[in-house]
Amino acid sequence: MTTGQIARLPWPVFSSYEWQQDGACAQADPSLFFHPDGERGPARRMREVGALAVCGVCSVLDTCRTHALSVREPYGVWGGTTESERETIHVRASRADRKMGDTRTGSSQIL
Numbered sequence: 001m002t003t004g005q006i007a008r009l010p011w012p013v014f015s016s017y018e019w020q021q022d023g024a025c026a027q028a029d030p031s032l033f034f035h036p037d038g039e040r041g042p043a044r045r046m047r048e049v050g051a052l053a054v055c056g057v058c059s060v061l062d063t064c065r066t067h068a069l070s071v072r073e074p075y076g077v078w079g080g081t082t083e084s085e086r087e088t089i090h091v092r093a094s095r096a097d098r099k100m101g102d103t104r105t106g107s108s109q110i111l
């Protein structure tokens with residue numbers, strides 16, 4: 001994790017992460033949400049579909065997605081989004097910012 005990524009994280013206090021205890025994934029196998037090195041193609045998509053199904057019944061999905069987008073979580077399925085979906089959201093937000101002449105990176109405007 002880079003210094004910039006660390007700076008986006010919430011303060012490391014329990015209340016900042018308490019919502020994660022209510023996540024539908026709290027008792028799930030983490031390997032469903034985080035891919036092994038080099039995983040590609042159908043295997044990756046199948047794993048992501050399984051993780052997204054868990055997110056689909058999660059009571060803290062909105063909070064989780066907001067967190068993932070605001071801190072730019074680079075890895076795993078968070079808040080019903082995959083790594084590539086979040087990257088697409090950030091790229092589109094950055095392009096929109098540039099069109100508007102805004103030099104900020106877009107993360108804060110996504111939410």
Ligand code: SF4
Pocket residue numbers: 020022023024025026054055056058059060061062064065077078079080
């Ligand atoms: S939205 Fe998905 S990743 Fe986030 S807490 Fe719920 S189940 Fe876990």
